[in-house]
Amino acid sequence: DAGVTQSPTHLIKTRGQHVTLRCSPISGHKSVSWYQQVLGQGPQFIFQYYEKEERGRGNFPDRFSARQFPNYSSELNVNALLLGDSALYLCASNLVRGLTDTQYFGPGTRLTVL
Amino acid sequence: QKEVEQDPGPLSVPEGAIVSLNCTYSNSAFQYFMWYRQYSRKGPELLMYTYSSGNKEDGRFTAQVDKSSKYISLFIRDSQPSDSATYLCAMSASGSSNTGKLIFGQGTTLQVKP
Numbered sequence: 001d002a003g004v005t006q007s008p009t010h011l012i013k014t015r016g017q018h019v020t021l022r023c024s025p026i027s028g029h030k031s032v033s034w035y036q037q038v039l040g041q042g043p044q045f046i047f048q049y050y051e052k053e054e055r056g057r058g059n060f061p062d063r064f065s066a067r068q069f070p071n072y073s074s075e076l077n078v079n080a081l082l083l084g085d086s087a088l089y090l091c092a093s094n095l096v097r098g099l100t101d102t103q104y105f106g107p108g109t110r111l112t113v114l
Numbered sequence: 115q116k117e118v119e120q121d122p123g124p125l126s127v128p129e130g131a132i133v134s135l136n137c138t139y140s141n142s143a144f145q146y147f148m149w150y151r152q153y154s155r156k157g158p159e160l161l162m163y164t165y166s167s168g169n170k171e172d173g174r175f176t177a178q179v180d181k182s183s184k185y186i187s188l189f190i191r192d193s194q195p196s197d198s199a200t201y202l203c204a205m206s207a208s209g210s211s212n213t214g215k216l217i218f219g220q221g222t223t224l225q226v227k228p
Contacts, residue, residue, distance in 0.1 A: 004157075031214060033214045033215070033216075035216075040122070040220070041220055041221075042118075042120070042202050042204075042218030042219050042220050042221050043158070043202075043216070043218050044218070045214075045215045045216060045217070048214030048215060050214065055214060056214050056215050058215070088155075090157055090158070092214075092216075094214055096214075101214055102160070102163060103148075103160070103214070103216060104160060105150070105157035105158045105159070105160075106157050107156055107157045108156070108157045110155070
């Protein structure tokens with residue numbers, strides 16, 4: 001079975017630009033979560049989507065947005081990029097069971113903002 | 115104060131040693147506890163998943179949760195150079211509003227020397 005896939009692998013942008021990151025979850029998983037991991041830190045929760053609806057949002061500005069498509073793939077969009085947005089962006093495919101879930105991470109997209 | 119505290123290390127041990135990795139947390143609502151392994155520039159890989167207090171063993175890995183002390187541990191027996199990586203603890207609370215949201219520690223960098 002294919003694991004979680006993310007694209008692109010690496011991305012270089014300049015301040016003020018917009019970026020779109022993509023994620024395809026594990027087949028059969030209907031939920032994805034997005035995380036930002038700054039170098040030397042643990043991942044920080046940005047969003048969770050389940051069945052195309054937002055179920056959770058972390059403490060990130062409105063410049064960050066996401067959506068989930070009918071095939072359960074997802075996009076993370078970041079507008080007006082800042083230098084501080086440089087990080088590894090991780091997508092997790094969530095196997096939801098009742099009120100909890102198990103998260104499996106993709107390889108991430110490394111974003112550099114110059 | 116961070117919700118989850120983890121010593122970043124680095125921790126250096128000889129091959130074959132028993133490794134002990136730990137996290138403390140402050141939120142008594144956390145009920146699900148995970149350990150992830152992350153190799154350099156890769157996504158986190160789920161190692162262990164534990165619900166509530168107690169021990170769980172999987173091969174060379176043992177996870178312990180002590181909710182009364184708000185303390186979790188991961189033990190690695192007969193450590194190998196291939197175990198060299200960053201180990202992230204993660205936890206979540208129950209309930210639909212918390213599904214998909216993991217709170218991570220900073221990660222501990224482990225080096226196992228041949």
